[in-house]
């Protein structure tokens with residue numbers, strides 16, 4: 399049994415954060431463990447409050463897992479403060495486990511999930527340790543300090559992030575204007591890059607898409623899949639979860655974490671080597 403860990407915030411509404419991660423891990427047949435960094439009072443309409451967990455208790459959770467389990471991949475989501483980022487980075491630097499960093503900053507409803515001053519801590523302490531970083535377009539702009547208006551800008555921003563020491567950058571295109579396709583762009587340290595294109599689904603039920611994508615990536619890497627295969631399979635997981643969405647809540651509903659197991663042979667992702 400492969401054991402994987404998510405370090406993230408709790409979403410009481412169950413569509414994003416720790417809950418999305420553990421559901422995804424379970425569906426992909428890896429044993430999920432968790433380190434909770436913050437509690438959110440949240441539903442599909444938004445986040446009404448955030449309660450950060452004390453840094454020393456975040457550390458204790460992570461230490462407890464490391465002492466007992468042989469963990470095969472770790473992901474981070476909502477980390478909230480620079481203190482939490484520094485403390486988990488210090489612990490992660492001592493263990494050699496594939497690390498997927500989803501640089502969660504702002505919830506779909508606009509509420510902040512990361513303090514402004516913590517952005518620099520992400521750049522300095524966490525990104526150099528990351529196997530893969532998975533920013534959406536606004537997160538990629540914030541981390542790199544550059545605007546994205548074209549494919550050339552995406553390539554430039556990826557270069558900046560690779561220079562921070564990340565091994566692989568996936569810039570997710572959920573926020574791009576393309577009405578037909580949702581395209582993600584993948585860049586490696588050795589210069590290799592490709593894009594993954596899937597049909598854009600017209601739905602408002604996209605709460606937790608980034609969390610779910612990075613959790614699937616963590617599960618596939620944790621199971622030992624080669625990195626490119628893990629990335630493509632994670633794209634299928636999120637595509638199916640968005641396509642077969644559930645009618646839950648009155649706002650931006652969650653994706654369907656059950657869909658991949660039922661429909662995995664019916665999903666097309668177009669790969670373009672660049």
Ligand SMILES: Nc1ncnc2c1ncn2[C@@H]1O[C@H](COP(=O)(O)OP(=O)(O)OP(=O)(O)O)[C@@H](O)[C@H]1O
Nearest residue numbers: 534570571572573580598599604606607608609611
């Ligand atoms: N409407 C859509 N149809 C198909 N795929 C989508 C759609 N929206 C997002 N995606 C895909 O979902 C994944 C997550 O991308 P997105 O840009 O939404 O991340 P995100 O903003 O971090 O998500 P979130 O903040 O909601 O957790 C990517 O693979 C992206 O291409």
Ligand SMILES: Cc1ncc(COP(=O)(O)O)c(N)n1
Nearest residue numbers: 407408414415505506605606
């Ligand atoms: C605890 C937590 N983590 C991550 C997200 C981002 O998800 P979204 O952008 O879909 O709101 C969230 N809303 N809550």
